[in-house]
Amino acid sequence: MVPEVRRHRSWFESPGERRAFLLVWGGIAALAVWYFFFGPRAHYDYNWRWSVVWQQRRFLLWGIGTTLYIFAWSLAFSLVLGVFCGIGRTSGVRWVRALSTGYVEIFRNIPLLVQMWWAYFGLQQVVNAALNDPFGLRILIPSTFACILALSLYTGAYMGEVVRSGIRSIPRGQWEAATSTGLSRAQTWRSVVLPQALVIVIPPLASEVLNIIKNSAVAMTIAITDLMFYSQKIEEDTFAGFEAYTAGTLLFLLLTLLAVGAIYLLQRLLGLKVRTAA
Amino acid sequence: MDTFWKWSVIPENAGFFLGGFRLTLTIFAIAWIGCWAFAVLFGAMRHSSRPWLRYPAAAVVEVIRGTPGLMFVVWVYFLSQPLIGYALSPFWAAVWALVIHQGAYGAEVVRAGLSSVDRGQLAAGYSTGLGYVGVMGWIVLPQALRNMAPAIVNRSVALFKNTSLAFVIGVIEFFRAGTIVNGRENASFAVFTFLAAVYFVCCFSLSRLGHHLGQRPGVIEDTTAV
Numbered sequence: 234m235v236p237e238v239r240r241h242r243s244w245f246e247s248p249g250e251r252r253a254f255l256l257v258w259g260g261i262a263a264l265a266v267w268y269f270f271f272g273p274r275a276h277y278d279y280n281w282r283w284s285v286v287w288q289q290r291r292f293l294l295w296g297i298g299t300t301l302y303i304f305a306w307s308l309a310f311s312l313v314l315g316v317f318c319g320i321g322r323t324s325g326v327r328w329v330r331a332l333s334t335g336y337v338e339i340f341r342n343i344p345l346l347v348q349m350w351w352a353y354f355g356l357q358q359v360v361n362a363a364l365n366d367p368f369g370l371r372i373l374i375p376s377t378f379a380c381i382l383a384l385s386l387y388t389g390a391y392m393g394e395v396v397r398s399g400i401r402s403i404p405r406g407q408w409e410a411a412t413s414t415g416l417s418r419a420q421t422w423r424s425v426v427l428p429q430a431l432v433i434v435i436p437p438l439a440s441e442v443l444n445i446i447k448n449s450a451v452a453m454t455i456a457i458t459d460l461m462f463y464s465q466k467i468e469e470d471t472f473a474g475f476e477a478y479t480a481g482t483l484l485f486l487l488l489t490l491l492a493v494g495a496i497y498l499l500q501r502l503l504g505l506k507v508r509t510a511a
Numbered sequence: 512m513d514t515f516w517k518w519s520v521i522p523e524n525a526g527f528f529l530g531g532f533r534l535t536l537t538i539f540a541i542a543w544i545g546c547w548a549f550a551v552l553f554g555a556m557r558h559s560s561r562p563w564l565r566y567p568a569a570a571v572v573e574v575i576r577g578t579p580g581l582m583f584v585v586w587v588y589f590l591s592q593p594l595i596g597y598a599l600s601p602f603w604a605a606v607w608a609l610v611i612h613q614g615a616y617g618a619e620v621v622r623a624g625l626s627s628v629d630r631g632q633l634a635a636g637y638s639t640g641l642g643y644v645g646v647m648g649w650i651v652l653p654q655a656l657r658n659m660a661p662a663i664v665n666r667s668v669a670l671f672k673n674t675s676l677a678f679v680i681g682v683i684e685f686f687r688a689g690t691i692v693n694g695r696e697n698a699s700f701a702v703f704t705f706l707a708a709v710y711f712v713c714c715f716s717l718s719r720l721g722h723h724l725g726q727r728p729g730v731i732e733d734t735t736a737v
Contacts, residue, residue: 244562254563274596281593341734342714343707344672346686351707354699362700394734443577444737450579454679461582474589482578482586489577 285471286480292467293484296460300488303381303449303459308442310385315392315438316431320422322397333393340390345451348387353379353455380452384445392441399434400426432505439496443489450485460484517698521705524692531688532709538602538674538684542609546670547663549614554621555647568618575615580737581676584608588680605677613670616735620666623731624659625651662733664721668714669737675710685709 245251269275286293321333340348357374364372403426411421453461464481468474521528556568575583588604591597599607628651636646678687686706693702725732 250561250563258563258567268595272596277596279593338715338718339711342668342672342711342718344675344686344710346675346678347703347707347710350690350699351703354693355703358698358700391734440735444735447577447579447737450581451676453581461579464582465585468589475586475593478582478586478589482582485579485582486574486577 279475281476282471282473283476285467285473286476289467289471289477292463293460293480296458296463296481297484297488299457299462300446300449300459303377303384303452303457304446306381307384307388307445307449310381311388311392311441311445314385314389315396315441316427318389318393319396319400322393323400337390337393340386341394345383345387345448346454349380349383349451349455352383376452376455376457380449380455380457384449384452387448388441388445391444392438395434395437395441396430398437399430402433403429432503435496435500435505439493442496443492446488446492447485460488516701517696518701520692520696520698520701524696527692528685528688528705531683531685534602534683535671535674535685538606538609538677538682539671542606542613542674543667543670545606545610546614546617546666549610550617550621550666553614553618554625557618557622558625572615572618575612576619578612580608580612580673581679583612584676584680587611601677601680601682604680605674605682609670609673609677613666613673616669616733616737617663617666620659620662620731620733621655623662623733624655627658627729627731628654658730660730661721661725662731664717664724665733668717668721669735671714671717672710673737 245254318333318336321329322337324330324333353374353376356379357372360374361371364370407425407429408421411425416425449459450461452459453465456462460481464477467477467480471477553568553572556564557572559565578586584605587608588599588601591599591604632650632654633646636650641649674684675686677684678690681687683691689702689706693699696702721732724730
């Protein structure tokens with residue numbers, strides 16, 4: 234059996250391949266059907282209640298609202314952090330480079346969950362210890378603040394790496410050409426390097442943007458009432474866990490798909506050749 | 512504020528932390544093996560030129576990659592009961608969730624690795640009389656692995672970080688051990704700084720290894736924030 238190295242092929246090249254297709258996917262389907270109707274747990278009775286998803290829809294909508302709110306702020310902060318960090322990592326000044334490298338390495342190598350709890354519980358203790366109010370006044374850090382802080386710092390570190398590789402991909406010749414036409418360093422950055430680099434990095438940056446939506450689910454653990462939180466609330470109220478979490482998962486999928494569409498439109502509006510990141 | 516400097520809670524609860532850390536390592540080890548088995552299977556399917564293998568695999572991988580890891584962990588935990596009739600224990604639910612979720616990201620790495628080997632090499636392999644397994648095992652994979660090595664290490668770092676998600680369904684791994692100690696001792700600064708430091712040391716040394724492997728042109732570096 235020698236496969237051809239061709240771009241477009243029909244679904245099946247030979248009857249044998251059609252048989253293989255039917256055997257593999259039909260076998261999987263048959264196994265699933267067998268398990269449901271004749272398997273060892275065939276008579277296990279799960280009380281499906283998909284209607285609770287519709288009954289509790291307002292919670293899911295509130296959750297989407299909070300998720301989008303957190304997403305918007307984190308996106309803004311992490312883009313700024315990422316661009317500055319990416320510039321810092323390619324900088325010739327040693328301490329700037331060390332600072333941005335340290336930032337990237339620290340925030341990329343700690344789980345987001347730990348960062349978020351540190352920002353919420355740990356930071357609270359630091360602030361109150363520094364305040365040390367004689368009347369016992371204690372400051373409560375809003376969990377929204379802690380969540381946006383952690384999410385921005387975490388994603389900013391990843392975006393910094395993306396922006397750095399974008400800046401690195403601008404050939405040295407362009408720097409030399411800009412310098413020889415009399416542009417200053419700041420002018421070179423502003424009108425030669427960054428406009429090109431930021432366009433190059435749009436596809437990988439887009440996948441980091443999607444990661445913000447996905448990672449924002451972690452905020453549920455510090456009592457942010459996002460989509461994840463409300464999925465859990467519906468589960469706790471109705472015990473329809475599978476239905477609630479399936480609805481939540483599909484809504485997260487919908488949000489990421491909408492973001493993919495928005496990024497696609499942005500690329501079209503900027504008149505770029507549309508590419509997608511893996 | 513004397514609770515601020517309560518670093519003594521760390522040595523006092525060292526045994527508990529160690530138990531949690533051992534569980535984290537166990538989850539990591541089991542999920543790592545499963546994750547790459549999943550990744551090789553689906554990566555090879557996506558690399559295949561047969562549409563009936565490529566498109567179903569692409570659909571599975573893209574749907575999984577579009578959902579948050581945390582959601583996936585609870586979803587697998589609650590899915591097990593209606594779908595297979597048995598309630599998975601939190602430990603195994605977490606392991607399966609990490610295997611499938613990280614495996615989908617790994618599948619992209621494997622696909623990129625396989626695609627980095629020229630298709631002409633496949634054809635040459637077949638023309639010498641080798642079968643699919645022979646071509647993959649002797650010709651494509653050794654070259655693909657060289658290009659994939661840094662991405663594999665980066666994925667492993669992500670998997671190690673994501674073992675902390677098991678905490679939501681009640682697995683007492685390292686992070687949950689930390690939250691339990693914090694709940695009892697009220698020393699959140701000390702505890703969470705300690706947790707962050709331990710995770711940092713583990714992940715940083717791993718990612719240095721990846722960086723060390725990745726100093727060649729043509730390598731694939733997967734640095735996704737999930």
